[in-house]
Amino acid sequence: MATHGADSEVGRLRTVMLHRPGHELSRLTPRNNDRLLFDGVPWVARAQEEHDAFAMALRARDVEVLYLTDLLTETLADVEARELAITTALAGLHLGDTLRTYLRSALMAATPAELTTLLTAGVRNDELRGGSGLVTSLLAPDDFVVDPLPNLLFTRDSSVWVRDHVAITSLAMPARARETQLTELIYTRHPRFAGTPRIHGHQFEHVEGGDVLLVAPGVIAVGVGERTTPAGVERFARQVFEGDLAHTVLAVPIAQERATMHLDTICTMVDVDLMIVYENVAEALVAHAVTVAGRDDDGTLHLAVAPPRPFLAAAAEAIGIDAVHRIDTGLDPVTAEREQWDDGNNTLALGPRVAVAYERNDATNARLRDAGIDVVEIAGSELGSGRGGPRCMSCPIVRDPL
Structure with missing residues (x-):
């Protein structure tokens, strides 16, 4: 049995699950794309070409690609x-x-x-x-x-690996509910994942994978907003604490806007102490550190919820380092807003200081390179029509531990 799991966003990526765009995208029309949560009707053949190039770029870096x-x-x-x-x-x-x-x-x-x-x-x-x-x-x-499932493209949302456990998420929008059910079927019935311990589940309070960042071994940030609910974070925190999978969960409230639906549309990690962050909301981001307050004699776990602190400061304290540094999206508030909309900060780390990004976000990619990041650029003119970048389109299944 293969060993699967991840304890960070930036450990060397070894195995990833993708979904190559298929016939489900050709089902989108101007009349149903809003209900099916796509901003437009993509050119399917071009989306497939772009996705194939994405997969090829991962394989060129010795990443095993599994297709959902x-x-x-x-x-x-x-x-x-x-x-x-x-x-x-x-x-x-x-x-x-x-x-x-x-x-x-x-x-x-x-x-x-x-x-x-x-x-x-x-x-x-x-x-x-x-x-x-x-x-x-x-x-x-x-x-x-x-119904078709065009959002299967975004494999990050329906499952997240936390150490050697897989968290089956619970997607908030009815158009996506069956995605997690199919993902759960794979993890429970496919021989490759036999014996894999699972947490959460599609039947529980809403937690979406795009809101979950493995900030460091033992530290998990979860965005709370349009898709992930406070009750979902509470159950998720209890489960990771019960499984000894983390010591701190950072609950991060995010504005309930289409452009910032998930935490990974606001920030992603490119090194152990470095995030790329959407400049226009960076100063307003706060986090409540959730930890274990204690247990009753019967084993009931109680949570301690700290007052809000600036997100990056709370993250650094939880990790035990002096600071988590940031690279801003774009060059100014205007380009930041445009490139954030085009998933400029939705990067996929292949390892420390190596990240996949959409090629169209020139200003953001230039900033990444200036900071010493090896940027692996991919095309995304059609893939991005569902409002998701390289991180959204990938579920890491195996990363080297930090």
Whole structure:
């Protein structure tokens, strides 16, 4: 059994899970892209070319690339896994018994590869070959009976490794709920991950992977805002403390705006003591340090929540270093806002002072290089249409420990 896990954002990256854009992106239209959480309708072929170049850049740095759909297809070879995946996909109350019965039979008859495509790209009403009844009659021909999952591209959101445990997250938006269910199926049923301990889960309070930063071994920052709730952070903190996976969780309130939906749209780490930070909110970022206050005789864990402190100062104190330094996005407030919108500070560290970034963010990348960072540039004109950068598009599964 392979050893998986990560204790930081910047340990040498060894294995990563990606999702190559597929048919699910071709399902986006100007009428449904907002509901499916995309800012635009991407050019799918170009998005695939850009993603292939991203994967190639990772392999060139000796990173093993796993694809989510390959893992899912291998998982669905198991009959029990197929049954669970199909039951979950058909749980919506909008289907009705006639259509649900037909779909269950049709999906069970599909091969593992076909089923992967159906579960990720969705099924439209006009693609059905049976199940006709009241529901299908009243739905528009292009209505989806099983929704596509275009946001699978952002594999960071649905799972996070914390040391040797994998945290299955709970996504806040209904359009993304099935993503974590498929991810959980992979981690529970795929042979590669047999015996992997898990924390959290899709059924619990909302915590999204883009809000979770492994600041240092034992120190985790979690953004609290549009997608991750205070209750989600509380449960997550209890679980990492119970598992002895961290000694401090930094709860970081973030503005509930589209451009800053996750903590990693505001800051990412490029070294053990260095973050790239969105300049326009940097001074306002604070953190509440959450630690273990004690336990009752029955083992019940109690949390201590410190008053807010500037985020970088709180992070440095939790790590036990003098300071966490920052590099600002852009060159001034205007370019900072533009390049933050284009995911200029959503970088993926391949190791200390080595980071993947979108090539279009000239000013930010220049600042990174001036600070001694080896910037691996990739194209992202189409990949970025879902508002996510290299970090969003990657789930590290193995990093060297710091």
